[in-house]
Amino acid sequence: MIDDELAIRRVVRNAFQDTARVIDAATGAEGVDRAAAERPSLIVLDLGLPDMEGIDVCREIRGWSRVPILVLSARHADEEKVQLLDAGADDYLTKPFSTSELQARARALLRRAATEEGQGEPRVAIGILVLDIAARTLTRDGDLTHLTPIEWDLLRVLMTHAGRTLTHRQIFREVWAGRQFGDAQQYLRVYVAHLRRKIETDSLRPAYIFTEPGIGYRFASAGDFP
């Protein structure tokens, strides 16, 4: 828990006192040091630290660790969320939040960190969709679905990061790597809309690709389906 405000540190400590050991740090530098020494399984990072920008704390920890980072911020600005996610933060909670919200986000991050160990599977199945990465095919409820090359890469990136919010930039960087792109970046949302119309039952009430306004997209995780 990296936060300079005692009141918030106390709130976080209370939220986790029954389930975890909480380590406090009141400055960014102390937070980075203690994270390196204690190797926590989750970092809760409040922005607005006295000594360092939160984004630099994120980058520094990401330099040597994959530990999930949950950011707390009082600003409700999209640019800030995008910058933090691009810098390696895993999730973002805006103040004021409730204790149960904080606990739920932390649980989700820990669960995801545990399943991501086994990434690199040749086949991803979520709901009625099965993506065969080696064969480059998608089946929907058993039926082969035709996708254009860009749609296929887009779906591959989203499905292999299921449950995680990807920023527009992160998606673009992965899908258009090695492609001639020119002005393609501005059409990313249009490609997603076309993809939705192919895989969703009702593209206005999507069950797979969720829009995170101002940030990017998130694919449903396998656990969202019975």
Place this chain on the structure above:
Amino acid sequence: MNRTRPGWAQWLAWAVATAVVSLLLFHFRDVLDKAHFALIYLLLVLGGSVASGHRVGLALAATSFLLFDWFFVPPYNTLTVANPLDWLVLVAFLVVSVVAAQMLHRLQVEADVARARAAEIDRLAPLESLRETHRLQNALLASVSHDLRTPLTTIKAVAHDLVRVDDRALVIEEEADRLNRMVGDLLDLSRVQSGTTIASVAMTPIDDLVGAALQRVTGAMPERTVQVHLEEGGTLLVGRFDLTSSLRILVNLLENANKYSPPASPIGLSAVRRDQWIVLTVSDAGAGVPTAERERIFEPFYRPPGAPPDRGSAGLGLAIARGLAEAQGGTLRYVPRAGGGSEFVLLLPAAELPVRILTL
């Protein structure tokens, strides 16, 4: 605006306002909840701080605190408090109103400094000054958000823990959420009224906007049917707008439609292309808006005449919505619906798609 030394006329005006508000509230003492009194007094404090400076704001905060305790916290007509939980309401009220008055003061002083500096730089380097003003404005908004929202987080967390002991603490948690929404609304209103245009305009499919809006409102109104009509023929409609701002407008229109129409009647949402515009229409089968009120509904702090006191907001939604529409080169207006009810029509600039991108 007189920020440093309010004249006696302003002091008198605010004293009268306080008396009138207290009398009105006193009249509804048996109907309203304590949290409602706190919110209305808070609006008074915010109004005083904005219009006449922080001296008036702080004086109003102290007076409201005492009046609130004396008249509206049982036992009545004493300063003693019977229920210990009421202390939480009182203290939260005092903290939030003092912090708010101080912050508004700091904001105004710093804005004055920023304006003076901007004017200074303006003569030397016009472009640089714009960037500097924008940076300062952002820094100010960030510090206001931080100073108001951090105490709200603590209040919320403590209330959450108290629910186990007394379920009335739920009200404190809900009211903290409401205050947070109001802080957000006031910040948005100031942003919109400063006349800055929205920078993050991008090519965006209407599917994305409508889908995100439906997802956001479904939780709050599970019983309500929203009938969606998109352009016939299944063509993808694409506009050039900012998704976050447009989503706020659309969600606000849908929530209003939900509030002001009979629960069993469906809400309509349609999107079509007309020339250079994407036309989004939200319609309901409610009572509609009388002719005389049709422009006033877009003014800040507007309330429909005779609306029950607890409709959950400060009346800033439509003012912010119209400001956001115009900041992206669009418009928002009201038209009466044929057959009764309201129609809100949002126009956003349409965009052209090159044919080649669909086959890649």
